[in-house]
Amino acid sequence: MNPPVALTIAGTDSGGAAGTAADLATFAALGVHGACVITAVTAQDTTGVSDIHPVPLTAIEAQLDAVFDDLPVAAVKTGMLGTAAAVEAFAQRVVKLRVTHGPRSGSQPAIVVDPVLVATSGAVLGGEDVRRAYLDHLLPVATVLTPNLDEARALLGRDGTPSELAAELAAELAGRAAGAAGRRRVATKTVLSSATGGRVGLDTLAGARGSTSGDSGSTSGGPAVIVTGGDPEATGECTDWLAKPGETPVPLTHPAVATSNDHGTGCTYSSALAAHLAHGAPLREAAELAAAYVTRQLLVSSRWILGRGRGPIAHTSPTIEETA
Ligand SMILES: Nc1ncnc2c1ncn2[C@@H]1O[C@H](COP(=O)(O)OP(=O)(O)O)[C@@H](O)[C@H]1O
Numbered sequence: 354m355n356p357p358v359a360l361t362i363a364g365t366d367s368g369g370a371a372g373t374a375a376d377l378a379t380f381a382a383l384g385v386h387g388a389c390v391i392t393a394v395t396a397q398d399t400t401g402v403s404d405i406h407p408v409p410l411t412a413i414e415a416q417l418d419a420v421f422d423d424l425p426v427a428a429v430k431t432g433m434l435g436t437a438a439a440v441e442a443f444a445q446r447v448v449k450l451r452v453t454h455g456p457r458s459g460s461q462p463a464i465v466v467d468p469v470l471v472a473t474s475g476a477v478l479g480g481e482d483v484r485r486a487y488l489d490h491l492l493p494v495a496t497v498l499t500p501n502l503d504e505a506r507a508l509l510g511r512d513g514t515p516s517e518l519a520a521e522l523a524a525e526l527a528g529r530a531a532g533a534a535g536r537r538r539v540a541t542k543t544v545l546s547s548a549t550g551g552r553v554g555l556d557t558l559a560g561a562r563g564s565t566s567g568d569s570g571s572t573s574g575g576p577a578v579i580v581t582g583g584d585p586e587a588t589g590e591c592t593d594w595l596a597k598p599g600e601t602p603v604p605l606t607h608p609a610v611a612t613s614n615d616h617g618t619g620c621t622y623s624s625a626l627a628a629h630l631a632h633g634a635p636l637r638e639a640a641e642l643a644a645a646y647v648t649r650q651l652l653v654s655s656r657w658i659l660g661r662g663r664g665p666i667a668h669t670s671p672t673i674e675e676t677a
């Protein structure tokens with residue numbers, strides 16, 4: 354039987370903790386075939402990021418087209434996109450997939466966006482132009498986004514509690530999604546009407562609205578938002594807040610692991626979420642399973658001493674001893 358396919362669009366981490374190293378390891382651990390589009394090469398270790406080399410836009414576009422033209426991608430996870438042009442190039446392809454497949458074809462991938470802007474070490478992985486491109490182009494067409502607290506604050510440009518930020522971000526993006534869908538509907542109708550002599554399929558127009566069926570993630574009102582609640586000093590519990598437009602945010606609580614080996618945690622969480630969505634899990638269940646996976650992996654690496662800084666979250670399979 355074929356495994357589901359998930360695609361990561363992200364940067365490399367030479368230290369093997371975050372970025373594509375985390376994403377592909379997580380996909381493999383969760384029984385998903387992983388494809389990857391590299392957006393940037395970073396020189397990075399447990400102490401920080403010392404160099405960033407963006408991949409040229411044409412090479413990013415060629416990788417995206419190679420994967421989408423060939424593989425049945427069930428879920429996409431985006432990590433460090435690095436430039437506004439890369440954000441826009443991927444957003445354009447999401448819109449194209451929706452227009453060509455329609456919402457009920459079952460062939461639209463779930464789009465998980467981890468809006469990476471700043472690394473745990475403090476390095477800037479996406480500037481103000483990237484933040485704007487996320488808000489204007491990619492987030493409104495996403496299925497679900499997974500900002501941490503700082504990223505949620507940066508995207509909204511204001512502070513608040515995690516549940517407030519999750520609800521406000523979902524409402525803000527629902528508004529943007531509705532506006533973008535209206536503009537696409539007019540553009541698609543014009544293009545298709547001239548191409549078909551006036552006959553336009555209902556499915557095609559519904560697809561241009563960017564709605565998805567079932568509970569793989571977004572409702573027709575815009576993307577779901579999960580504000581993650583990681584806290585390196587945490588003892589006790591961590592709470593992530595899941596918000597869907599127009600609904601009261603739901604707290605998702607799981608045990609906290611006391612560890613400083615947390616480099617790559619956010620990448621691992623969003624990849625695990627994409628992997629479970631690729632398997633067909635509903636969004637809330639996928640979020641709970643992803644948090645359980647991250648918690649287990651943090652436990653495995655909690656006593657490791659690797660590198661001089663914040664060590665990696667484990668990407669190895671735990672032994673019985675490590676999970677005890
Ligand atoms: N110490 C921890 N123990 C258990 N879960 C954690 C811990 N730190 C983060 N998580 C979980 O990992 C996921 C990613 O969260 P977070 O650390 O906020 O992302 P990022 O690495 O982007 O800051 C969330 O589900 C969060 O609750």
Ligand SMILES: Cc1ncc(COP(=O)(O)O)c(N)n1
Pocket residue numbers: 363364365366371372373395397432433469471472473474478615616617618619620
């Ligand atoms: C290539 C790449 N992508 C993402 C992150 C963020 O991960 P973290 O928040 O754990 O530093 C990173 N450091 N490097």
